[in-house]
Amino acid sequence: MLKYIDNKDIFKECGIKKTKQRNILLNILKEEEEPLTAEEIFIKARERDKYINLSTIYRTLNIFISKDIAIKLNLEKENKSMFQLNMMDHQHHIRCISCNKKIRIDKCPIIGYEYFIEENTNFHIIGHKLELYGYCSKCKDKKQ
Amino acid sequence: MLKYIDNKDIFKECGIKKTKQRNILLNILKEEEEPLTAEEIFIKARERDKYINLSTIYRTLNIFISKDIAIKLNLEKENKSMFQLNMMDHQHHIRCISCNKKIRIDKCPIIGYEYFIEENTNFHIIGHKLELYGYCSKCKDKKQ
DNA sequence: GTCCATGCAAAGGCTTTGCATTATA
DNA sequence: TATAATGCAAAGCCTTTGCATGGAC
Numbered sequence: 656m657l658k659y660i661d662n663k664d665i666f667k668e669c670g671i672k673k674t675k676q677r678n679i680l681l682n683i684l685k686e687e688e689e690p691l692t693a694e695e696i697f698i699k700a701r702e703r704d705k706y707i708n709l710s711t712i713y714r715t716l717n718i719f720i721s722k723d724i725a726i727k728l729n730l731e732k733e734n735k736s737m738f739q740l741n742m743m744d745h746q747h748h749i750r751c752i753s754c755n756k757k758i759r760i761d762k763c764p765i766i767g768y769e770y771f772i773e774e775n776t777n778f779h780i781i782g783h784k785l786e787l788y789g790y791c792s793k794c795k796d797k798k799q
Numbered sequence: 800m801l802k803y804i805d806n807k808d809i810f811k812e813c814g815i816k817k818t819k820q821r822n823i824l825l826n827i828l829k830e831e832e833e834p835l836t837a838e839e840i841f842i843k844a845r846e847r848d849k850y851i852n853l854s855t856i857y858r859t860l861n862i863f864i865s866k867d868i869a870i871k872l873n874l875e876k877e878n879k880s881m882f883q884l885n886m887m888d889h890q891h892h893i894r895c896i897s898c899n900k901k902i903r904i905d906k907c908p909i910i911g912y913e914y915f916i917e918e919n920t921n922f923h924i925i926g927h928k929l930e931l932y933g934y935c936s937k938c939k940d941k942k943q
Numbered sequence: 944g945t946c947c948a949t950g951c952a953a954a955g956g957c958t959t960t961g962c963a964t965t966a967t968a
Numbered sequence: 969t970a971t972a973a974t975g976c977a978a979a980g981c982c983t984t985t986g987c988a989t990g991g992a993c
Contacts, residue, residue: 729873
């Protein structure tokens with residue numbers, strides 16, 4: 656899991672430079688269980704670097720997302736995005752009900768929604784199972 | 800299902816006035832299977848009313864959402880919201896793994912995501928099953 | 944006739960971008 | 969030293985809001 660890998664190695668693996676700002680932001684994401692808005696991240700970052708700029712936050716988060724270090728969530732009630740460390744161990748699949756082909760879905764739509772549901776139901780959510788099903792591209796064509 | 804209920808009755812039930820603009824917008828949502836951005840709705844609406852304004856679109860959609868006529872989706876890749884007729888027949892539950900209590904989740908996090916997955920996988924999605932589980936508020940407290 | 948809805952224009956809020964400066968490899 | 973990252977300010981885009989006008993009940 657990303658959380659336990661050294662920042663230096665993560666940056667190296669992604670081919671991006673290690674900077675003080677990126678280090679701070681990655682630490683914040685690692686420390687935080689829940690998704691954060693850019694502004695919340697900004698506030699936390701300012702506690703560690705008095706001069707870090709909001710545009711650096713956004714630029715860095717976008718790089719993290721493109722490198723799959725982080726994921727971006729858009730909760731329904733919010734009109735701002737939330738960001739979270741990419742929990743890479745979490746996987747879902749979509750299954751073809753005709754030929755049984757399976758493909759992996761690499762982004763879980765429920766992360767972030769769990770958080771939203773927790774707020775609304777007062778449940779503490781431990782996990783979920785999601786199964787999507789339909790017709791794969793080949794079987795879809797055959798049907799027509 | 801909302802789709803087959805007369806607009807006039809929907810407005811009456813919600814206690815809002817029937818206007819030409821609201822009628823047009825509700826028809827657009829009823830006709831469309833897929834979620835639309837405010838701008839897409841605006842363009843379609845302009846074909847039916849040359850003078851309808853974007854702010855009316857947003858205002859009306861927000862009213863529709865507050866009345867549960869429509870739902871708002873925030874897909875991860877987009878930074879704008881998408882809107883869709885509320886398919887009220889679709890339900891999920893969250894289950895307490897301690898006392899087995901179940902509560903209904905009234906908004907499905909997968910609607911809209913199916914659409915996104917279809918684009919990325921070329922599947923034609925027929926449906927999905929989602930099960931969330933955790934500890935309800937009472938059992939959560941007992942544990943502590 | 945009253946109150947709510949609309950159009951228009953302007954403002955608000957989140958996010959991105961251009962450019963000069965600074966820091967990394 | 970060359971290249972990439974940052975800070976700052978400004979712009980961009982989506983969405984909301986104030987206000988006068990128009991329309992529904």
